[in-house]
Amino acid sequence: MKEKISIFWFRRDLRLDDNAGLYYALKSGFPVLPIFIFDTEILDKLGNKHDARVDFIHKTLEDLNKQLAAMGSAIVVKYGNPFEVWKSLTEAFEIAEVYTNHDYEKYAIARDTQIGKLLNAKGIGFYTHKDQVIFEKNEVLSGSKTPYTVFTPYSRKWRETLNDFYIKSYPTEKYFNNFLKITAEAIPTLAEIGFQETHISIPEKHIQENLIKNYDKSRDIPSIKGTSRLSVHLRFGTISVRKMVQQAIHLNQTWLNELIWRDFYMNILYHFPAVSDGQSFKKEYDAIEWRNNENEFERWCNGKTGYPIVDAGMRELNTTGFMHNRVRMITASFLIKHLLIDWRWGEAYFAEKLLDFDFAANNGGWQWAASSGCDAVPYFRIFNPTAQTQKFDPEHKYIKKWIPELNTFAYPTPIVEHTFARERVLKAYKQALEKK
Structure with a gap:
């Protein structure tokens, strides 16, 4: 009889540390298999086959695989339509539960609804968690319980609502021994998924404290390195937004404001999907x-x-x-x-x-x-x-x-x-x- 497992599905959260959905998966009581799907519904729409973002994701997955290999585990990377991939995963493994993190974009919501129905029909729990923002959905509303459409009052309420609970890191590392022990499979090459390596460099995943301290004075000058350049890491979740807010609170309020803008636009997308x-x-x-x-x-x-x-x-x-x-x-x-x-x-x-x-x-x-x-x-x-x-x-x-x-x-x-x-x-x- 196959061993019952949980699966954690990586998407916009490509890190092992301070990862909400991964934390709950590792505490589920079942060994955790990490997976990633190169989604053909998304990739097929990319006209440029030298897309640096796909290259970056691929390199990040290779790095994650090395980290997992050190724990005797591995990430399973698939290429295809997510619904078809999940059908095959349910046949290949005895899955008890699936964990992932929320995504707020229209396609992602439809995809997750479809996958959730597929898994639930097979008696598999599907659990998603907040990870890529500090506040989501109805957590920051006006006094009349309506979504904000102006940034300044939103940011004021955002700051009033913030406390240590919302930015506390998830201690995933305490549970790393709960990853499923498997031998690493080869990750599909870039060529196998229809892309090629690029030579566009990705900024470092490092918060430079001196730069952030001067952010309000230097951020508008394009000729100098006056911004954090961390936006690509926020986008793909290779860095935790909670850790960034922890730093911003102490280092620079203007930089914190930029992180609040990010939550604001996610909030607009959720409440006004017509955009x-x-x-x-x-x-x-x-x-x-x-x-x-x-x-x-x-x-x-x-x-x-x-x-x-x-x-x-x-x-x-x-x-x-x-x-x-x-x-x-x-x-x-x-x-x-x-x-x-x-x-x-x-x-x-x-x-x-x-x-x-x-x-x-x-x-x-x-x-x-x-x-x-x-x-x-x-x-x-x-x-x-x-x-x-x-x-x-x-x-x-x-x-x-x-x-x-x-x-x-x-x-x-x-x-x-x-x-x-x-x-x-x-x-x-x-x-x-x-x-x-």
Whole structure:
């Protein structure tokens, strides 16, 4: 007779330490088999087979496997449709319970509902836990028990609600001897799942205290290393958000605010799922008539708009998979307000290129720039790229790094004149909003 086991399903939580679902799995009373599924429903939609994110996940799984091997265990890595993979797992093992962590995206919720029904029908418990945020669902609500749609009162309530319970780490290491003792199987190679190795480097998974202490003074300067660069690790859960908040409380309140923004956008995604379907949070903004000039969009994508701060940002993104947050706001505003191109085009491009792509934050950021989101910048506030450059890159250190041909005939003239673009977009927004 087969040994009864629990399974822990890794997704956006690729670490052994301080992992909520893994903690409960290890305390379940059954030996725990860790698994990961390279989900074809997700991978098949990725056009770029040199996707650095898939490469990063693959390397992280290899590292997890080494850590587990030291305990006499291993991670089982599958490639396929999750429903079909789980059907085969239920046939291969005597599964008592399955544990995983919550995911708040539309596809993930549908997938987990389907898997839960499959497992429950076979008498297998399916338990999911909060892990990637501090507060979720209805844990931070207004006095009238409604979700917040403005950040400042949300952040105030978030801070009021916070106590040690919410940021206490899960001591998974106490129970590591409860991993199932198995010999490691070979993890499918990148080539076997249809991808190739990339040479885009991933920032270190290390909180640099001095950098964080000065975060509020340095975070807006793109030419220096003034931000933590930990967003990719938060995205894939290679670092615990609870540990980051523990550090932020003591090191820098502005940095803590950025972590609260992350919870805020997850909260919006949960309470207002229509944003997953490409709708504007403020529905009246769907009436805007976009120009959607494909040639101009291509110039924006390639960093050839003739606006140096915009072009530097796009080239940084295309080369490294990262873009400085201040420059993200400038490039997004430029696409929407200067070129009058639908924010969804930019959202999709960032989704394809950003190492730290996270649907909730990406959608929230783009709708903020488009003035169509919750707590967004007013539509008549339009970033002037020249003024932004003077303020945040006055010596052109960042620009020169990414645009070596600056001030030569090889660099293009501006794609549109700022004042003209400003008047054009104000007219388009005003016409759309007058229809409501």
